[in-house]
Amino acid sequence: MSSPPATVDGFVREFLVNLNLERGVALSSATETDKYLALASTVRDYLVARWLEDQRMQRADQSKAVCYLSAEYLLGRQLDNNLLASGLTEIATEALAACGIDIDTMRAHEVEPGLGNGGLGRLAACFIDSLATLSVPSIGYGIRYEYGIFRQVFRDGQQVEKPDAWLALGSPWEFRHPEAAQTVSFAGHTETYDDDGVLRSRWVPAWSVRAVPYNYMVPGYQNGRVNTLRLWSAEATKAFDLRTFNSGDYVEAVRAQTFAENISKVLYPEDSTPQGKELRLQQQYFFVAASIADYMSKVLPDDFDLATLPDRVIFQLNDTHPVIAVPEMMRVLVDERKLDWDAAWAITQKCFAYTCHTLLPEALEVWSVDLLGRLLPRHLEIIYRINDEFLLAVRERFGDDERRLRDMSIVSENPASVRMAYLATVAGAKVNGVAELHSQLLREKVLHDFDEMMPEKFTNVTNGVTPRRFMRLANPELSDLITAALGTGWLTDLERLRELESYAEDADFRAAFADVKAANKRRLNEVLLARDGFAIADDHLLDVMVKRLHEYKRQMLKVLHIVTLYERVVSGRVAASDLQPRTFIFGAKAAPGYAMAKRVIHLINAVGSVVNNDPRLEGRLKVVFPPNYNVTLAERVIPAADLSEQISLAGKEASGTGNMKFALNGALTIGTDDGANVEIRELVGDDNFFLFGMSEPEVEALWASGYRPGEFAQADDELRRSLDLISSGAFSGGDRSTFEPIVSNLLYDDRFMVLADYTAYIAAQERVDAAYADRDGWTRSAILNVARTGFFSSDRSIRDYIDRIWHAQPVR
Numbered sequence: 073m074s075s076p077p078a079t080v081d082g083f084v085r086e087f088l089v090n091l092n093l094e095r096g097v098a099l100s101s102a103t104e105t106d107k108y109l110a111l112a113s114t115v116r117d118y119l120v121a122r123w124l125e126d127q128r129m130q131r132a133d134q135s136k137a138v139c140y141l142s143a144e145y146l147l148g149r150q151l152d153n154n155l156l157a158s159g160l161t162e163i164a165t166e167a168l169a170a171c172g173i174d175i176d177t178m179r180a181h182e183v184e185p186g187l188g189n190g191g192l193g194r195l196a197a198c199f200i201d202s203l204a205t206l207s208v209p210s211i212g213y214g215i216r217y218e219y220g221i222f223r224q225v226f227r228d229g230q231q232v233e234k235p236d237a238w239l240a241l242g243s244p245w246e247f248r249h250p251e252a253a254q255t256v257s258f259a260g261h262t263e264t265y266d267d268d269g270v271l272r273s274r275w276v277p278a279w280s281v282r283a284v285p286y287n288y289m290v291p292g293y294q295n296g297r298v299n300t301l302r303l304w305s306a307e308a309t310k311a312f313d314l315r316t317f318n319s320g321d322y323v324e325a326v327r328a329q330t331f332a333e334n335i336s337k338v339l340y341p342e343d344s345t346p347q348g349k350e351l352r353l354q355q356q357y358f359f360v361a362a363s364i365a366d367y368m369s370k371v372l373p374d375d376f377d378l379a380t381l382p383d384r385v386i387f388q389l390n391d392t393h394p395v396i397a398v399p400e401m402m403r404v405l406v407d408e409r410k411l412d413w414d415a416a417w418a419i420t421q422k423c424f425a426y427t428c429h430t431l432l433p434e435a436l437e438v439w440s441v442d443l444l445g446r447l448l449p450r451h452l453e454i455i456y457r458i459n460d461e462f463l464l465a466v467r468e469r470f471g472d473d474e475r476r477l478r479d480m481s482i483v484s485e486n487p488a489s490v491r492m493a494y495l496a497t498v499a500g501a502k503v504n505g506v507a508e509l510h511s512q513l514l515r516e517k518v519l520h521d522f523d524e525m526m527p528e529k530f531t532n533v534t535n536g537v538t539p540r541r542f543m544r545l546a547n548p549e550l551s552d553l554i555t556a557a558l559g560t561g562w563l564t565d566l567e568r569l570r571e572l573e574s575y576a577e578d579a580d581f582r583a584a585f586a587d588v589k590a591a592n593k594r595r596l597n598e599v600l601l602a603r604d605g606f607a608i609a610d611d612h613l614l615d616v617m618v619k620r621l622h623e624y625k626r627q628m629l630k631v632l633h634i635v636t637l638y639e640r641v642v643s644g645r646v647a648a649s650d651l652q653p654r655t656f657i658f659g660a661k662a663a664p665g666y667a668m669a670k671r672v673i674h675l676i677n678a679v680g681s682v683v684n685n686d687p688r689l690e691g692r693l694k695v696v697f698p699p700n701y702n703v704t705l706a707e708r709v710i711p712a713a714d715l716s717e718q719i720s721l722a723g724k725e726a727s728g729t730g731n732m733k734f735a736l737n738g739a740l741t742i743g744t745d746d747g748a749n750v751e752i753r754e755l756v757g758d759d760n761f762f763l764f765g766m767s768e769p770e771v772e773a774l775w776a777s778g779y780r781p782g783e784f785a786q787a788d789d790e791l792r793r794s795l796d797l798i799s800s801g802a803f804s805g806g807d808r809s810t811f812e813p814i815v816s817n818l819l820y821d822d823r824f825m826v827l828a829d830y831t832a833y834i835a836a837q838e839r840v841d842a843a844y845a846d847r848d849g850w851t852r853s854a855i856l857n858v859a860r861t862g863f864f865s866s867d868r869s870i871r872d873y874i875d876r877i878w879h880a881q882p883v884r
């Protein structure tokens with residue numbers, strides 16, 4: 073098969089054919105949706121030939137493939153990325169113009185697939201982009217949620233969640249393949265049977281669903297490679313339908329269908345704090361069972377020698393969400409393929425690797441034995457056996473150390489539950505954290521006993537982000553400036569940004585760089601005006617904190633900074649004219665059940681409406697909180713930012729990836745020594761980074777000595793005044809109760825030590841103001857941030873995965 077000609081005429085023809093034949097409309101009567109869908113089909117048409125060829129090669133080729141298993145892919149819009157990857161942007165722009173269509177209206181028409189919560193899901197999307205760009209044979213497997221992360225709206229400053237019907241306009245980037253469906257079973261019981269003289273176990277499930285794959289093309293950046301992302305959707309099985317329909321119960325049959333389809337209905341909106349819901353376990357097993365069956369049946373030849381499976385595939389477990397794949401692989405090998413246990417276990421241990429993305433104990437998934445036994449009885453048996461054999465090995469190595477045996481057991485007592493991170497660590501060939509500090513703390517704390525027993529398993533792969541989306545597409549003007557200086561090639565070799573260092577000393581380059589930043593602020597201003605009616609002043613320092621709302625990320629510290637500045641002026645201690653004009657931008661969704669996070673959202677909006685409307689501030693401070701922060705908005709906000717807020721309590725943010733995106737777009741970071749901030753600061757240098765706050769060992773020491781937040785409030789006059797102002801009802805129309813839970817939480821509990829870091833944070837913000845006063849010096853630092861952070865390309869992360877974990881080779 074061949075692609076349509078890559079010319080303006082060829083594109084116009086293909087587009088019109090798609091409009092006529094797929095949408096059934098003429099150009100003159102086509103709606104925006106018709107045009108958008110026809111355009112997407114056209115771009116697809118150019119990629120399909122390469123895609124089919126790469127799939128054929130992958131089947132024929134004996135090289136090792138990476139199966140990335142992730143419950144989340146936060147893709148963002150597809151059109152622009154696919155145009156860029158296929159090198160069609162200019163042709164498409166001209167072709168559409170020839171049809172009287174502005175391509176920007178097409179871009180704006182796309183609804184982003186929000187199939188992830190935050191950093192973890194966005195990381196998976198960056199990784200599949202880099203895997204394709206590096207020509208690594210790979211498949212991303214996940215879930216095609218009918219509803220992605222909820223759409224956030226504010227009512228009276230409070231978050232309200234609306235369903236995200238991203239499929240409503242049709243989804244032109246996917247190919248549904250019902251013929252490749254897999255059956256995934258649940259519940260029932262297990263039994264032993266005599267298999268020609270061998271006693272074997274088998275699972276007799278009670279019900280099953282059909283997993284239907286939807287394939288998405290994942291084009292590499294202008295390299296002709298197209299990989300696959302396969303997302304599974306749950307449907308009722310035919311057998312199920314028939315039985316009930318035959319019994320004449322139409323209503324029951326339809327109900328059964330709904331029941332089955334619930335599995336892929338909605339993304340769980342918990343970020344970092346899973347709720348342990350049965351449906352979530354169903355989702356997890358659903359997609360990994362379908363993925364393993366798919367890989368085994370579609371990619372491997374029939375006569376395949378399973379002992380060589382580890383030479384052909386590595387399943388990368390993106391956090392604990394897909395870890396049920398481990399007992400599933402054992403079940404397939406032992407029960408279905410009839411391997412003996414030891415042989416199967418030897419294979420399994422080489423076919424999986426596990427990435428841990430957290431240090432918060434409450435984020436490590438645990439499933440109750442009761443639930444697992446009901447939903448996946450055979451898997452529970454397998455987990456018990458894995459655990460028994462593992463504990464034997466522990467005993468062999470460390471003797472009857474009961475403390476150790478109890479702490480390392482995959483199955484814990486009271487309440488009986490399975491620790492998925494432990495299962496992944498025992499089964500995985502490698503375990504990696506996502507930034508140097510995180511990997512170190514993982515070994516020292518969360519998985520300490522495991523590190524003592526098998527230190528060779530542990531490694532680090534620092535996260536990265538794709539420069540295609542987060543530089544080239546999000547910041548075209550900066551990209552052009554860089555290309556003018558360095559020539560092409562840097563987008564796939566991001567360390568080349570180093571060559572910009574000398575340009576930091578060039579006054580003309582600095583002026584051009586500052587112009588780009590100013591233009592990006594104006595563009596953001598336009599976007600926010602149209603989207604939410606917010607205006608951004610040209611001469612304000614743009615101070616940005618965008619990420620999920622979580623106490624450990626400490627949006628409250630940012631709020632206290634704003635309240636402090638406000639209080640200084642209204643109390644008359646500081647003249648408004650002495651303030652550095654600043655606009656604070658927040659973007660944050662709170663998990664719907666996370667009450668404290670929702671209160672903080674309410675407080676940010678409340679502080680914003682007071683600060684923005686108080687004439688005493690003379691417009692020098694402005695708080696802007698556009699609702700529904702998502703990838704699309706990130707692509708506009710990040711390039712405009714001057715200051716990037718990365719202020720988590722040290723030891724809590726595993727890595728962060730927003731921090732990387734900001735630095736690569738020339739924002740300076742104010743941050744703690746946490747996650748990848750540590751590596752950003754080491755690379756950009758202390759002069760170009762505003763470090764503040766306790767280090768992780770200092771945090772530990774303060775906890776150990778007994779943290780009393782009230783003492784910090786007593787010791788800092790401005791902190792006390794700020795807390796008092798919030799308590800007084802100044803931001804809640806005089807009502808003292810509205811934000812009282814936030815203030816008491818800080819004064820009497822403060823798990824994330826906001827008050828302990830407040831004084832240092834305010835001092836660091838003063839250093840920011842002083843630095844910004846020297847605008848040219850600031851620009852110099854901003855350029856150095858870009859020049860020195862090429863390390864954070866997700867291409868580098870993927871190369872690290874290849875070298876340290878996968879040992880798969882790119883195929884060209």
Ligand code: GL7
Nearest residue numbers: 191192344429506725726727728729
């Ligand atoms: C996260 C971490 O919190 C975040 O620090 C990290 O950058 C990201 C990707 O590795 O993974 N872990 C997690 O559970 N979520 C994250 O964003 C939701």
